[in-house]
Amino acid sequence: MSDFSTAQRDSFTVVTLPARVDASNTKSLVEAITASGSKKLVLDLARTEVVDSTALGAIVKVHTSLQTSGGTLVLAGVGDGIRRVLSMTRLDRVFTIVASVDAAVGA
Amino acid sequence: MTNERTPTPPEAAVKETILVVDDAVANRKMLKAVLEQAGFEVLLANDGSQALTELAKRIPTLVLLDFMMPTMDGPTMLRIMRKKQAVKDVPVIMLTASDLPKHIEDAFNAGADDYITKPVDTRILVARVRSLIRARSDRAKAQAAQSAEAQRDALQSELEDARKTQRSQLPRMPQERPGWRISGVLIPSGEVGGDLFDVIDGPYGYPVAAIIDVSGHGVSAGMVASSVKSSLRLLLRDHAIDDAMTQLNAHLCDEQSGLYACAALVVLGRAEVAIVNAGLPPIAIVRNDAIVAKVDACGVPPGLLPGQSYVVERFPISSGDRIMVVSDGLTEPFGLADEIEKSLERLRVLEAVAGESIEQLDARLTERVRQVFVDTDTKQPDDATLLYMERRDG
Missing domain, CATH: 3.60.40.10 (PPM-type phosphatase domain)
Structure with missing residues (x-):
């Protein structure tokens, strides 16, 4: 069973990430995103404590790909640890980061 | 490089397959019945020459080979079989008409793994067939494990x-x-x-x-x-x-x-x-x-x-x-x-x-x-x- 659950919220596909996203499950994350076929994507990181460098690279790739095709990627519920990593790599200026999935879908 | 056709390996078959090679119709019938009863699929050949043709089409799990046959006898066929890469390791039980030491020695020299004297005790025959298949399977597993270990060592060395x-x-x-x-x-x-x-x-x-x-x-x-x-x-x-x-x-x-x-x-x-x-x-x-x-x-x-x-x-x-x-x-x-x-x-x-x-x-x-x-x-x-x-x- 995949670590990643997918749900539809309005026009957004919301992918909920597990506590740890690393080299061992990054492929499943990309598969879950690809399978959704969505161009409006929210990654719900509310339960996520660790996103390692491999996973971060994959998320950037998804972001770049969506941006190229006119899509959107929003990171929701980012905790302090991951926020620091995003800040350290300056990716906090690249991604759209919001407090929650509700905020992402504009509820 | 040879032009030999690669026969279908035994893994492709659901049942384990025994190739019975005997020139006597009655023997073939009896062995076929006994082995099928024991759960094996049986292929038949009349002599050594026909057996080699069968082996080129399909690799059996084991060969049950009569010693004395016209056209091509058991030991001659076995010597040729042991030189063929695809089937050289298939276990062979030789059926000998007597327990004369000369026949038994000839059977082993030709490459037989075991022998059974006629008239065949069907229970012993089935037991020996199973035992030999099991031994071959265990050896294959051991070789595979050894090969995996060698690959691991090589990988470790490369790392x-x-x-x-x-x-x-x-x-x-x-x-x-x-x-x-x-x-x-x-x-x-x-x-x-x-x-x-x-x-x-x-x-x-x-x-x-x-x-x-x-x-x-x-x-x-x-x-x-x-x-x-x-x-x-x-x-x-x-x-x-x-x-x-x-x-x-x-x-x-x-x-x-x-x-x-x-x-x-x-x-x-x-x-x-x-x-x-x-x-x-x-x-x-x-x-x-x-x-x-x-x-x-x-x-x-x-x-x-x-x-x-x-x-x-x-x-x-x-x-x-x-x-x-x-x-x-x-x-x-x-x-x-x-x-x-x-x-x-x-x-x-x-x-x-x-x-x-x-x-x-x-x-x-x-x-x-x-x-x-x-x-x-x-x-x-x-x-x-x-x-x-x-x-x-x-």
Whole structure:
């Protein structure tokens, strides 16, 4: 069973990430995103404590790909640890980061 | 190379298959009935010549071979079969008309695995067929295990070679450069890792310290780290550090390896240091045993996004000041990724030791990085790298 659950919220596909996203499950994350076929994507990181460098690279790739095709990627519920990593790599200026999935879908 | 057709291997069959070779119709019928009753699929041949034709079509699990047959007898057929690569290891039970030592000796000399004398006791026949198939299967499993072990050993040896190659890419440490002494410690989390550091002769006559942390682990990360190091050596011949980082980013994005590198470059000038940090934890400038400034990342790690640019930060420096750069393998286990203070406190490297020789300094730092995980009972999940630069008089 995949670590990643997918749900539809309005026009957004919301992918909920597990506590740890690393080299061992990054492929499943990309598969879950690809399978959704969505161009409006929210990654719900509310339960996520660790996103390692491999996973971060994959998320950037998804972001770049969506941006190229006119899509959107929003990171929701980012905790302090991951926020620091995003800040350290300056990716906090690249991604759209919001407090929650509700905020992402504009509820 | 031969033109022999490759027969279908026995794995393709659901049931284990026995090829019965006997010129007597009654014997073939009886053996077929007994073996089918025991759950085997049975193929039939009238003599040695026909048996070889059958073997070319399909590889049975076992051959039950009559000794005396017209056209081609059992031993002759068996000698030919043992020379054919595809079927040479198929077990064979020879059916002999008597237990004459000469016949039995001939059967074994021809390559039989076992023999049964006629008239055949059907229970013993089935028991011997099963026993021989089991023995062959066990031997095949043992050989497969041995082969897997050999492959593991070969892989281990290759990884060890890769690790040695990577170690050989690190500059000799410690080293003294005009006005500076430099020490670097790298403890990989696995056999081959994505961290590297280097000290490069920069474009304006000052040395440039570089630290690289490639995403992921293992041989691919190690290879990209080596490539980044080579690129930086070339770029820093005639590019300033911010340009070099921009070029490195373009190069890694073009390569599309899927990997990226957090990297930092520090120009070790006489009166100031110039720093570009692209994704590494803040770089600490230490004066009088305390962090007096931190240089945060100014840009995205090279290889992640095309079209990035980087900004140089400059700090005046004087004798006794130290610059400390770590990879996140030395911050994350002890706090958040950007908490350089916690890392350096845990490492206990903020306090300078008066009168320490460069060799003593290097030994102390190496011991600190090795011991920090032991002392704090912390697992080392990532490569751990510390680059330490101390400004000296002169």
